[in-house]
Amino acid sequence: MPKPHIPLEEIRAQVEGCRRCPLADGRTQTVFGVGNPAARVLIVGEAPGKNEDLQGEPFVGAAGKYLNELLSIAGLRREDVFIANVLKCRPPGNRDPRPEEIELCTPYLREQTRTIDPEFIVTLGNFSTKFILKTEVGITRLHGTLQRAGRFKVFPIFHPAAALYDSSKREALENDFTTLxxxxxxxxxxxxxxxxxxxxxxxxxxxxxxxxxxxxxxxxEGQAETQPDPASHVEQPHLL
Ligand code: SF4
Incomplete structure (x- = not known):
């Protein structure tokens, strides 16, 4: 019998009190996620940055503004989707998430996903893509291809912050949101x-x-799934 879904507010309360990993010591606050609790599209980024840590919301500041523009290319508004991160607390100096932090924190993302039950999960960047698809194939190969994790359609896209430092990523991001x-x-x-x-x-x-x-x-959809076969490198998904 399937496990009952945990209400989002209950998961939020668990996250707010979480001290499972050392990132709890450096945070201003946790960043649970924001948006439509019954969203058709769940956006999963990496971890809070400085502004997100201060404001308690994912994708604020320049990357957030750009994400809003990208969503509009796909015909979506920010309030239509739910936006979350793999990690709920900011890694110091915006360093990459560590494997042990991902392992300790991702049960929250799993429960969020089960409760929201989206049709599409859009993974932004390497960390969320690798976690959700349980793959070592990088975002450069997987972006813009439709994948699956259990019953969810997964669509990997570069992290919008990448385009702020590397303008060559803009075209790929905008094309991928058009495809979405x-x-x-x-x-x-x-x-x-x-x-x-x-x-x-x-x-x-x-x-x-x-x-x-x-x-x-x-x-x-069929074409996306049969594009240059990065899917053949994706192992059995382990999200749920
Ligand atoms: S990053 Fe996740 S596991 Fe670590 S303290 Fe924050 S909420 Fe808990």
Whole structure:
């Protein structure tokens, strides 16, 4: 029998009191995550930076502003999605997360994911991509390809902060968010097609009047999954 989902506020309270790893000593506050608790898209970054630690919210400051612009390319507003990080406390000097910190902190991300139950998980950068897909394949190879972790669609993208220091990443980021928007629309169209099928089976007049959806409406998803095969390097996902 599946484990019941823990309410987000309960997980938040656990995070706020957490002292499992030494990052608790250097934090101003924990950064649980923010957004729509029933989001279709869960965005997973790396760890809080200085501004996030001060404000208690992920992706604020320049990287956050840029993320908002990128979301709009995909037809999303910040309030539509839920934004979280792999680590809930800031590593000193913005150094990379350490494996033991990831191991200790990610049970919270797992529970957040189970409770929010998104259709898509967008992993931003290497750390969240490697954790969620349980892979050693880097973001440079995986970005812009549709992957799976259990029942979730996973779409890895470069971390927006990367584009602030390396403008060559901007084009890739913007292309990938365009593709994300396409995947969302294709999934909507496919869901509409399933509704029509179900309605037809029941002889529903309302469903019969629904416009037909092209039969290749989910072709983009299939194409993304068959792109230059980084997926062959992805092991069994371990998110849930
Ligand atoms: S980083 Fe995670 S595991 Fe470490 S103290 Fe913060 S909430 Fe706890």
């Amino acid at each position: 928007g396409q995947l969302l629309r294709e999934s909507d169209a496919a869901a509409g097609m399933h509704e029509v099928d179900a309605g037809n089976a029941q002889g529903s007049p309302a469903a019969l009047s629904t416009p037909a959806v092209p039969t290749d409406s989910n072709a983009g």
